Amino acid sequence: MNRHTHVTGLLGVALVATIVLAVPVKAHHSFAMYDMGATRVFTGVVDRVDPAVNHLGIFFAVMNEARDGVLRNEKGEPVIWTVEMGGSAQMARQGVSVNTFPRGTVFSVALHPLRNGEPAGSREGPMFKCPDRNSRPALGKHCDSVEGHVAIGSGTLPTPTK
Amino acid sequence: MRIGAWTAAVLAGAFLAFLAFGPSLGAQQIVDPGFESVGRGAPVLVDVNEGAGGGRGGRGFGRGADQGTPPGQTPEGIEPLEVDLFTTTDFYKDRELWSDPRYFRCNTSTAIENIWGMGRGSSRLGDDPPRTAAWGPCDRDYPREAIVSPYPFQTAQAHYEALLEETRGRGGPTEHTYATVPNDWNGRYFSSGQHWYNMGRVQIPTVLSVLTPEYQTRMVQEAYHQGVTNKPQWQSQYCWPEGFMRRWHAAAVRDHQILVTPELVQISAGVADNFMTNIHIGREFEMDGVVPRLGADVPRWYGETIGFWDNDVLITWTSNIQGWKVHAATEHSNKMQTVEIYTPYRDDNGVLQGLQQEAIFYDPEAFVEPVRIVRNYAKRSGLAEGDPLVFIECLQTIYEIDGTATPISPGQVIDYKVRDMMGRPWAQIWEEYWEHGMERPEEEDVFSFD
Numbered sequence: 001m002n003r004h005t006h007v008t009g010l011l012g013v014a015l016v017a018t019i020v021l022a023v024p025v026k027a028h029h030s031f032a033m034y035d036m037g038a039t040r041v042f043t044g045v046v047d048r049v050d051p052a053v054n055h056l057g058i059f060f061a062v063m064n065e066a067r068d069g070v071l072r073n074e075k076g077e078p079v080i081w082t083v084e085m086g087g088s089a090q091m092a093r094q095g096v097s098v099n100t101f102p103r104g105t106v107f108s109v110a111l112h113p114l115r116n117g118e119p120a121g122s123r124e125g126p127m128f129k130c131p132d133r134n135s136r137p138a139l140g141k142h143c144d145s146v147e148g149h150v151a152i153g154s155g156t157l158p159t160p161t162k
Numbered sequence: 163m164r165i166g167a168w169t170a171a172v173l174a175g176a177f178l179a180f181l182a183f184g185p186s187l188g189a190q191q192i193v194d195p196g197f198e199s200v201g202r203g204a205p206v207l208v209d210v211n212e213g214a215g216g217g218r219g220g221r222g223f224g225r226g227a228d229q230g231t232p233p234g235q236t237p238e239g240i241e242p243l244e245v246d247l248f249t250t251t252d253f254y255k256d257r258e259l260w261s262d263p264r265y266f267r268c269n270t271s272t273a274i275e276n277i278w279g280m281g282r283g284s285s286r287l288g289d290d291p292p293r294t295a296a297w298g299p300c301d302r303d304y305p306r307e308a309i310v311s312p313y314p315f316q317t318a319q320a321h322y323e324a325l326l327e328e329t330r331g332r333g334g335p336t337e338h339t340y341a342t343v344p345n346d347w348n349g350r351y352f353s354s355g356q357h358w359y360n361m362g363r364v365q366i367p368t369v370l371s372v373l374t375p376e377y378q379t380r381m382v383q384e385a386y387h388q389g390v391t392n393k394p395q396w397q398s399q400y401c402w403p404e405g406f407m408r409r410w411h412a413a414a415v416r417d418h419q420i421l422v423t424p425e426l427v428q429i430s431a432g433v434a435d436n437f438m439t440n441i442h443i444g445r446e447f448e449m450d451g452v453v454p455r456l457g458a459d460v461p462r463w464y465g466e467t468i469g470f471w472d473n474d475v476l477i478t479w480t481s482n483i484q485g486w487k488v489h490a491a492t493e494h495s496n497k498m499q500t501v502e503i504y505t506p507y508r509d510d511n512g513v514l515q516g517l518q519q520e521a522i523f524y525d526p527e528a529f530v531e532p533v534r535i536v537r538n539y540a541k542r543s544g545l546a547e548g549d550p551l552v553f554i555e556c557l558q559t560i561y562e563i564d565g566t567a568t569p570i571s572p573g574q575v576i577d578y579k580v581r582d583m584m585g586r587p588w589a590q591i592w593e594e595y596w597e598h599g600m601e602r603p604e605e606e607d608v609f610s611f612d
Contacts, residue, residue, distance in 0.1 A: 045608060050583065088460040089458035097460060100459070104606075
């Protein structure tokens with residue numbers, strides 16, 4: 001096998017691997033439901049992790065600006081948002097699972113919200129997990145500002161558009 | 163013949179059980195491993211198919227032809243409790259009574275499930291339900307000693323590793339090739355006979371005695387809503403996942419298909435949904451997570467399984483299981499693990515008749531000690547004959563409407579509440595609609611930072 005064929009072969013393997021890894025997400029549903037031009041950033045408290053094969057979802061209660069409680073509706077119930085991301089196996093390799101994000105975990109995430117205004121979105125950029133429930137961000141800040149935080153993915157939290 | 167200490171204890175227990183339950187009972191036959199093993203082949207103390215419960219077709223007491231006392235009547239010689247499941251206003255407050263079979267009017271879990279007349283036979287609730295709910299036979303039960311594991315291991319890992327070490331001492335594990343692997347295992351089987359987990363031949367308090375307090379509460383909660391409010395939440399009715407323990411539920415699995423290769427043994431089954439057990443031969447679990455696993459850190463509905471051969475006996479360890487529930491039976495947690503031993507039994511000509519599955523369940527969150535289920539897969543045919551295995555796709559037609567399972571026809575428009583599927587959705591329905599005024603134990607409030 002000459003070098004050209006070898007390199008071509010490697011590129012082919014990489015392409016196939018990329019497609020294989022990407023297919024579970026893109027094969028499940030259209031992302032047109034999300035406003036990919038909008039970004040919202042939250043710090044929240046995990047209510048539940050749904051380790052669905054195609055999209056791991058985190059249901060979370062949005063924290064208030066003071067970071068000492070969660071937003072509640074007129075009935076006193078926490079306002080729950082959903083952020084969906086990659087498949088559960090892919091996310092587990094990044095450190096996001098039912099075991100690493102148990103109920104009550106404080107974390108920060110950016111998302112592209114649904115176009116219809118319902119409380120859900122598709123994850124954008126990295127996530128940051130606060131080290132523990134007692135180590136929460138300061139007023140208006142997020143977990144990336146807390147010493148000892150855990151970063152999921154690379155980069156910084158996107159700037160919110162709203 | 164040398165007899166080990168635990169063998170002696172088991173035999174003594176079997177003798178006592180024999181005395182307690184009458185001369186018609188004998189120990190359920192278990193395939194003799196041919197040697198005294200550290201962790202398999204222990205006799206079943208009481209044959210659940212004999213005497214412990216009648217019932218037409220062997221479905222247990224309180225059902226069919228063996229329905230106990232007619233509705234509205236108390237069995238002779240039985241003093242009813244002042245408060246029981248059918249008269250209580252808050253079953254959460256009755257914990258001290260749960261250990262008394264009279265609290266459930268001596269009905270098994272499946273008898274309560276059928277008490278509204280769902281199954282064969284008419285309603286057993288009487289003229290003033292639920293107050294006049296019928297009693298089952300109070301003189302029948304299946305002993306706890308026959309439910310708990312006869313082995314000394316407290317974890318699946320310890321059990322599996324002990325069996326592996328024992329097999330190494332016998333010259334194994336056997337590394338089969340396509341030429342030597344038991345190809346006669348390939349074929350179709352049906353699960354035959356009863357076992358205690360069918361819940362038709364064991365009093366509820368006996369089952370509760372192997373559960374932790376939280377899981378006792380969960381089982382009593384279901385009994386209340388099946389027997390009193392008549393709001394069953396069977397997982398398959400909504401096309402929810404079946405869950406790991408449904409592999410042992412009589413209504414969930416009938417035909418099994420088994421395929422054997424040197425590297426993988428696959429067991430497929432399912433009635434309302436698909437069960438697939440892939441046994442990865444010779445592999446080892448990753449042990450650096452919360453539970454042992456083969457793949458990613460994601461709980462799997464039917465777990466992940468490794469195994470090894472001891473000649474023609476297959477020994478497996480399953481872990482990384484998603485916690486869930488079986489109706490009329492117990493819930494299990496994400497910590498559930500099993501050790502399962504598949505032992506072939508043959509006729510005098512050496513022809514395979516079936517496989518005996520001895521399964522030991524380890525779940526420290528749900529069980530106070532490990533439990534065991536023994537059952538047989540009777541071989542029906544090879545793969546070259548008979549109906550092919552059916553792959554199930556469940557299309558939902560029953561929806562929860564105001565807390566009640568309701569068949570919905572095409573074209574109907576309904577209000578639909580999405581449930582937290584990882585948070586006991588069946589209990590969410592009961593607690594929202596059917597437990598008003600009850601004092602349920604409070605859960606930790608993760609949304610408060612006081």
